[in-house]
Amino acid sequence: MQRIRTAIVGASGYTGMELLRLLLTHPGVELVAATSRQEAGKPLSAVFPRFNRAPGAELAFMEPDPDAIAATGAEVAFLALPHGVAAEIARALLDRGLRVIDLSADFRLRDAAVYEEFYGHAHPAPDLLTRAVYGLPEVRSETIAKADLVASPGCYPTSILLPLLPLLREKLVDHSTVVANSMSGVSGAGRKADLSLLYVECNESARAYGVPKHRHLSEIEQELSIAAGEKVTISFLPHLIPLNAGIVTTTTAKLLPGVAPERIGEALESAYAESEFVRLLGRGGCPDTKNVARTNFIDIGWQFDARTGRVILLSAEDNLGKGAGGQAVQSFNLMHGFPETAGLQNF
Ligand SMILES: NC(=O)C1=CN([C@@H]2O[C@H](COP(=O)(O)OP(=O)(O)OC[C@H]3O[C@@H](n4cnc5c(N)ncnc54)[C@H](OP(=O)(O)O)[C@@H]3O)[C@@H](O)[C@H]2O)C=CC1
């Protein structure tokens, strides 16, 4: 397998660390750059002892300087940076001829005004939005393969979109009745000092947050609207729970009159029959985060509540895996003509 010279910008955060874990052993990757301002100059294995003896872990963190990254000969860069910062570095790297896979929210939305509404500041690079492809491989594999700027989806949106999109495409549920409840582990908030994320604040405790207008609604509603062919507005209620990593989501919506409940299972089967990373648990299947931890799988089950007429979609993923690093590597594989599973066969 050809080895692609690859950079990770923002490699010292949680998604950066997951990218390191996946890419240090990926057969199609030569890791040539990993950035961190705080850890610059230190070998990867000194900062993350878990990589001690991993091939390539003697590489030292470097500053996130676009010229220095390009000088390593990198052909592609994963950006695991805060939103706002990512757009500026993406532009600099694209200008230097690299392909970019951005894990931040900067290029997920088609409309800069929606970005400003949900992120509270003007979009830093609105001219690049038409160049970006929303990187949900189960939906856009062909456009991802040709893209030079991939916007990897958010963790919550992945867990809501994959079960719901086939149902909206086939017009099986009333989209005005969709309610999605998600629970996320604390690594979803990033590796930063924040009082509300301290162990004592989170352990043995659970709370909703971001209610009623979490920023992920912007990309969720964008993608649902494309699938439905009309504007979709939903309720989304995220919760923080005391797990290191993992997201479990329960989404419900009214079945449209005259639709047999079995159509739900058929729609999911037909959407994901060929999919490498969507595991369908069938009617009554209740996904569990422990079965997807440290993998790129999303497990999906479903049920029908005859009393309320609601379809119940259940999903579980690892927010750092299918919700971030794993999914980004899946896009990388598509962009380079590698098997979609390359470097991702972890169970
Ligand atoms: N955590 C998750 O589950 C998910 C996160 N995402 C998104 O992925 C991106 C990364 O998230 P996550 O890994 O959690 O974040 P972290 O806060 O854990 O890591 C951020 C990284 O960016 C670097 N960084 C921060 N500020 C700057 C800056 N101004 N210039 C250059 N480098 C900077 C940090 O290193 P240093 O400060 O040393 O430079 C660090 O390596 C975010 O946009 C996040 O929203 C997407 C899906 C899921």
Ligand SMILES: CC(=O)N[C@@H](CCC(=O)OP(=O)(O)O)C(=O)O
């Ligand atoms: C638990 C937690 O705080 N989760 C994060 C979402 C992580 C993610 O996917 O965020 P991006 O859109 O930035 O990629 C949040 O709610 O903001």
